[in-house]
Amino acid sequence: AQSVTQPDIHITVSEGASLELRCNYSYGATPYLFWYVQSPGQGLQLLLKYFSGDTLVQGIKGFEAEFKRSQSSFNLRKPSVHWSDAAEYFCAVGSPSGGYQKVTFGTGTKLQVIP
Amino acid sequence: DVKVTQSSRYLVKRTGEKVFLECVQDMDHENMFWYRQDPGLGLRLIYFSYDVKMKEKGDIPEGYSVSREKKERFSLILESASTNQTSMYLCASTTGGLAHQETQYFGPGTRLLVL
Numbered sequence: 001a002q003s004v005t006q007p008d009i010h011i012t013v014s015e016g017a018s019l020e021l022r023c024n025y026s027y028g029a030t031p032y033l034f035w036y037v038q039s040p041g042q043g044l045q046l047l048l049k050y051f052s053g054d055t056l057v058q059g060i061k062g063f064e065a066e067f068k069r070s071q072s073s074f075n076l077r078k079p080s081v082h083w084s085d086a087a088e089y090f091c092a093v094g095s096p097s098g099g100y101q102k103v104t105f106g107t108g109t110k111l112q113v114i115p
Numbered sequence: 116d117v118k119v120t121q122s123s124r125y126l127v128k129r130t131g132e133k134v135f136l137e138c139v140q141d142m143d144h145e146n147m148f149w150y151r152q153d154p155g156l157g158l159r160l161i162y163f164s165y166d167v168k169m170k171e172k173g174d175i176p177e178g179y180s181v182s183r184e185k186k187e188r189f190s191l192i193l194e195s196a197s198t199n200q201t202s203m204y205l206c207a208s209t210t211g212g213l214a215h216q217e218t219q220y221f222g223p224g225t226r227l228l229v230l
Contacts, residue, residue, distance in 0.1 A: 004157075009155070034218075042224070043205055043207075043221030043224050044205070046218045046219070049218065090157060103160075103219060107155055107156060
């Protein structure tokens, strides 16, 4: 069965500092990988996704993520964090299951940005 | 832009009540999903539907049922609400078929409190 681990429950960074959120997955084949962001009181919004090809994926809002098969990781990065990036971030892994894509979400990492 | 709307942002119900959560999407998506989100547990799939009148159990279907009479609308039903169903409920939709690269589009969520 597929699974996702986000080892950091809560991260605090200063505005302007770089950010890396960790994600490790478990899946037998090449996975489909996603990062979603959830602002307070909102639903989830897709930041970026990886299916195949270039292992460095660019997303919205200046985020990027790198797929490393050898480490089973898909870490999210941003070179300079803005106060508006404070939110909860979810990594997810998807795989074909019957006629649809089964997506398993991690438990989330809450990002706090301090001035 | 895809829009997924949920009928209520906040609901307060009493134990034993029958509760209906409604979700509507406006992009003609085939697949619709209901998740519950709890702190430290991430998102867990309750039910999904890949077509009108079709439904499949997710990971935690106990205590819930669903209805999909029209393509754009997917309802989650708590037959007899219990306090352990207090949670945030998120609806999502994607395009269907066997294309496994769809992004899930989420509604804003319904925060349900069962007293």
